[in-house]
Amino acid sequence: MPTLDQVPIGCKGIISSIRGEDATVQRLMEMGIIEGEPFELVASAPMGDPLEIKVQGYRLSIRKSEAARVFVQVS
Amino acid sequence: MNEITAPLKSFRIALLGNPNTGKTTLFNVLTGLNHRVGNYPGVTVEIKKGRFVHQSNAIEILDIPGTYSLAPRSPDELLSVELVLGLNPLEKVPDALLVIADASNLERNLYLATQAFETGLPVILALSMVDLANASGVKIDFKALSEKLGIPVIAIHASKRKGLDELKNAIVLLQTEKRMPPVPVFSQDVISNRAKILGLLGDKGSLFLAGRLLFETDGFLAQQLEQKLSLSLTPAILESREALKSLGINLVSIEAKSRYAWIREMVQPCISKPEGRVTGFTDRVDRILTHKVFGMFFFFLIMFSMFTALFVLAQPLMEWIGEGKSLVGQGLESILPDGMLRSLLVDGLLEGVGGVVVFLPQIVILFGFLSVLEDCGYMARAAFLMDRVMAKCGLSGKSFIPLLSSVACAVPGVLATRVIEDKRDRLATILVAPLMSCSARLPVYVLFIGAFLTEGYGWWFPGLVLFLMYGIGFVTAPLAAMLFKSTILKGKGAPFLMELPVYKTPSFSVVFARIYEASLSFLKRAGTLIAATMVLIWAVLYFPYISSTGENYPERIAATENKAEQDALLLEWKKNSYLGRTGRLIEPVVKPLGWDWRIGVATLASFPAREVVVGTLSIVFGLGKDAEDEQQLLEILQKARWNDDPDQPLLFNVPSALSLMVFFALCCQCGSTLMVIRQETGTWFWPAFTFIYMTGLAYIAALLTFQVGLLFL
Numbered sequence: 114m115p116t117l118d119q120v121p122i123g124c125k126g127i128i129s130s131i132r133g134e135d136a137t138v139q140r141l142m143e144m145g146i147i148e149g150e151p152f153e154l155v156a157s158a159p160m161g162d163p164l165e166i167k168v169q170g171y172r173l174s175i176r177k178s179e180a181a182r183v184f185v186q187v188s
Numbered sequence: 189m190n191e192i193t194a195p196l197k198s199f200r201i202a203l204l205g206n207p208n209t210g211k212t213t214l215f216n217v218l219t220g221l222n223h224r225v226g227n228y229p230g231v232t233v234e235i236k237k238g239r240f241v242h243q244s245n246a247i248e249i250l251d252i253p254g255t256y257s258l259a260p261r262s263p264d265e266l267l268s269v270e271l272v273l274g275l276n277p278l279e280k281v282p283d284a285l286l287v288i289a290d291a292s293n294l295e296r297n298l299y300l301a302t303q304a305f306e307t308g309l310p311v312i313l314a315l316s317m318v319d320l321a322n323a324s325g326v327k328i329d330f331k332a333l334s335e336k337l338g339i340p341v342i343a344i345h346a347s348k349r350k351g352l353d354e355l356k357n358a359i360v361l362l363q364t365e366k367r368m369p370p371v372p373v374f375s376q377d378v379i380s381n382r383a384k385i386l387g388l389l390g391d392k393g394s395l396f397l398a399g400r401l402l403f404e405t406d407g408f409l410a411q412q413l414e415q416k417l418s419l420s421l422t423p424a425i426l427e428s429r430e431a432l433k434s435l436g437i438n439l440v441s442i443e444a445k446s447r448y449a450w451i452r453e454m455v456q457p458c459i460s461k462p463e464g465r466v467t468g469f470t471d472r473v474d475r476i477l478t479h480k481v482f483g484m485f486f487f488f489l490i491m492f493s494m495f496t497a498l499f500v501l502a503q504p505l506m507e508w509i510g511e512g513k514s515l516v517g518q519g520l521e522s523i524l525p526d527g528m529l530r531s532l533l534v535d536g537l538l539e540g541v542g543g544v545v546v547f548l549p550q551i552v553i554l555f556g557f558l559s560v561l562e563d564c565g566y567m568a569r570a571a572f573l574m575d576r577v578m579a580k581c582g583l584s585g586k587s588f589i590p591l592l593s594s595v596a597c598a599v600p601g602v603l604a605t606r607v608i609e610d611k612r613d614r615l616a617t618i619l620v621a622p623l624m625s626c627s628a629r630l631p632v633y634v635l636f637i638g639a640f641l642t643e644g645y646g647w648w649f650p651g652l653v654l655f656l657m658y659g660i661g662f663v664t665a666p667l668a669a670m671l672f673k674s675t676i677l678k679g680k681g682a683p684f685l686m687e688l689p690v691y692k693t694p695s696f697s698v699v700f701a702r703i704y705e706a707s708l709s710f711l712k713r714a715g716t717l718i719a720a721t722m723v724l725i726w727a728v729l730y731f732p733y734i735s736s737t738g739e740n741y742p743e744r745i746a747a748t749e750n751k752a753e754q755d756a757l758l759l760e761w762k763k764n765s766y767l768g769r770t771g772r773l774i775e776p777v778v779k780p781l782g783w784d785w786r787i788g789v790a791t792l793a794s795f796p797a798r799e800v801v802v803g804t805l806s807i808v809f810g811l812g813k814d815a816e817d818e819q820q821l822l823e824i825l826q827k828a829r830w831n832d833d834p835d836q837p838l839l840f841n842v843p844s845a846l847s848l849m850v851f852f853a854l855c856c857q858c859g860s861t862l863m864v865i866r867q868e869t870g871t872w873f874w875p876a877f878t879f880i881y882m883t884g885l886a887y888i889a890a891l892l893t894f895q896v897g898l899l900f901l
Contacts, residue, residue: 134440136261136406137683142444143257144685145296150448155471159480160576163585165688169448170461171293172470172688174572174585179683 115187117154117180118164125153126187128168133182145169146183198239198246199363200280201312202272204304205288206297207254208565208689210316214288214346215251216701218356223251235271242356245363250282256296256687258303259400260409269409273307273394275416284310284362286355291328291343292321292690294459298451299444305369306396310362313341314355320690323469325462333458339369347695371395372450377435378402378442381428388424392417401425402432403443470565470690477569487573490566494557496651505549510818513542526746532726539803540722548711550634551627552703554596559702563694567592568686575684581666582673584608584684587617591665594624595658596706598861601626602868612677618868619878620668622861624661625853628799632852633657635802639822640845660853664885721800725793728767729807735764759832762808767793781851781887782844782894784830791851798857843897847890855886 114129128150131138145168146152153167163176205211215223219238236251252268260266267276274281285304289297294315304311313333321328334341340358344351374382378399386398401410401421410421429439476482517534524530561567567589575585586608594601601621608614625633633654642650733741741761745754762768763785771789778788786808794801802821809824830836856862862875869875 131441134405138440139259139403139405139444140683140685142441143259143299144687145299145448147441147444147448156474156478158478158572158576159484162576162579163572163684165474165478165572169293169296171296171690172474174568174575174684174686174688176575176579176684179685 114184117152117166117175117183117185118177119181120154120185120187122154122157124187125151126185128152129184129186131183137179138182141175141179141183144173145171146173146175152185198248199284199359200248200250200282201284201286201359202250202252202282203286203288204252204258204272204300205254206256206290206300206687208568208687209254209288209290209297210346210695211251211254211288212701213695213698214314214316214344215249216697217346217349217352219249221701221704235267240356242360245360247356247359249286250279255300257300258396259404260412261406266409266412269400272304273392273397275392282309284312284359286312286314286359288314288316288344290320291315291318292324292326294321294326294328294455295448295451298455299447302372302447302451303396305372306394306399308394308396310366311339311369312355312358312362313337313339314351315341315343316346317690317692318343319345320692327460329458333455336454336458337370339367347697370454372447374399374442374446375437377432377437378446381432384428385421385424388419388421389417390419399443402428403439405440468690473691474569474688477566478572483569483573487570490561492651492655494554496655497553497557500651502549502553506818509542509545509548513538513545516542527742528730531730531742532723535730535807536723536726537719539806540719540726540800545711548707550630551596551707554627555703555706556699558593558596559699560694562702563692563698565689565691568688571686572688578666579684581670582677583613583617583666583669584610585686586684587613587669590617591621591624594621594626595661597626597628598622598624598858599864600706602861602864605868612673612679615869615874616669616672616677618865619672619874619881620665622856622858622865622878622882623665623668623854625658626858628797628858629657629852631799631802633849635805635818635822635825636840636845636849638818639825640840640842657849657853660850664854668881668885721793721796722803725767725800725804726807728793729762729765729789731766732764733761735760780894781847781890782841782898783848784839786828786832787839787848791848791857795857796859798852798855801852801857841901843894843901846897847894850893851886851890853886854882854889856882 117128120126128146128148130148131141131146150168154164155167155172156165157163158165158174161177163174164180166173166175166180203211203215215236215238218240220240222240223236223238235253237248238251239246239248241247250271252271253264255265255268258269258272260269270276271279272282272285285307287301287304289301301311301313315328315330318328328343330341330343340361342351342355342358344355346352382395382398382402385401386393386395389397397413401413402425404410407422410425413419414421432439432442477486517538520534520538521530524533561570570592571585571588574588578585578587587605590601590604590608592601593604598621601624602618605614605617605621608617637650637653637657641653735741741757741764745757745761748754748757763772767789768785771785771792774788774792775785778785778791783791786805789808790801790804793804802818805825806821809821809828825840828839830839856879862879865875865878866872
């Protein structure tokens, strides 16, 4: 299963799981990155990092290092 | 600011909301300028308190800093939670909570509201940005939502003053009719374990606090509460966590999952969203503004226009202030007899204070730009664009905003580093923030660019040089951060998550409030620390006024009519003064930078606050007595010769003017910044470190600038 940093820009899908058990994971979830939520990878910053995703109807900037912990299902 | 005189019994509400919801606008519109900043020892986060009267009911509002969640991970976030729950000994528990949520992004905004619902306090929900929601096809049935939640739900547009009366009515009504919010649903096992912890908390407890302790992974809150309430919580918490784990419940995700699921259940019947993908205004704008090429081009264009505007728009205003100052000076001179008092008032105090006030236009313009960029949503894009670069030097895009704020002043810049969660990132940002060119450096840039890099160059040239001077900070600060992060502050980086808010028209009241506050604090500093410094400098330049051979300089100057003789006496007097002696003593040190003793003196005198340098230059270049405006100082500097000897070459050329500007760009000549660093780091080590490394860096860079510049002459 691919992670959020591996899918192409413009890609849509569903978040399937997040790896890890630390405070970072809780932060990601508070911001709405939760299993079963639809997402869209909107853009990336000039040097490819961070990524801009749409989740819960808003835009969130997330670095590739954190995106690599988010497993997604591409639709 | 007026002291707020609270009547015996006023209704107290705490205002909560996510960042970018218009919370500040609502607070300002409700309280007018009738607010003050609360002081809480140990934390220095700005928490404003304000009040208003509605239908003869006094309402007090506590403005809690914007946050996505009431899960504290730092002392500042803990203060917010304490204030909301009434755990802080300095504040009584609020009577109710007012939660403001962005209607165009309701689900995520309600996450914080679900936490507020568990505090045991009545809650009012205010929805902002309803027009933005409607524009993107989202329709919300407020009445249905209010019925579903059982609490008042009110649509507001604070800057257009819509919905405010309704909101105030609802607040007033709460005093008599408490409508409690619903409690978000968790699974039965979570509820029973939460109840166990709640039992331990006694009268300080709430469902929210008990749940927080249960879900928290790092133990920060438990530790803090055990200390503050002298309770033993950890064994019970660990036991409950183990019990839940053995039931197969994932404690990391259960809270967020349950809350979002509950929110969806509440909201879904009350909201209709368009099917499929809608390309909104923000999407179209972002396609350009975060574009790899156009986005970066636009970013630099904005930065360049900001500094050109500073230079062009502020100029006439500064001239008016300069004229006003000389009018006051002439007035004082005509009513006061010649002597020490007149010299103190006109040459010391008026020069000092006036020379600071004159830069107020630039501060207003700069803060105008920064707050417009912040309020329209562009600041977050700038952080998004710059994150990769900042990451290269070990920081995050979040460091970008504190560093950019330091362009106005390092004091708020250092305070703004509190948004950075990672301690090492934060410390590195604090250490390099004073390298950013603050508004107090502008006087030096403006004066020297005006004197030596304007005439004979194109109209665009001064703006470009000014841009490059600011560029020194923009380049050096990240490099220094990279150095610190790879040596003394080595460690793992923090997660970088940042909302990119929807673009909107900036609100006039927000922009105005920020300009007003920035100007006021600058003037307060100008009126106290800087004026005191100016008087001190005047004194060390005035005394001793009798030479070793017994000549009384002021009397001899007053006795002669010959201008040349007066100037010669004045220079001799100043060379002989305490500051002049020190300056000549350090001349061998500053000579390689292309400076004579007078520049050395002015630089030395500006270590407590660099704002004073222009005033000091006026004094050491003999303008203290009859300075008319900046223009006069500028001309004197252009004509100045080494040691005031007409046979010597001109004191300033392009390399020495640049070397002075570079020195001021990099040196830490600001007592206030050092004090704030002390306050934020809790030790004298870091301010001392900052002072030493910056002064050393400034000297070396100025030396290189002058010596390399000479090769091109």
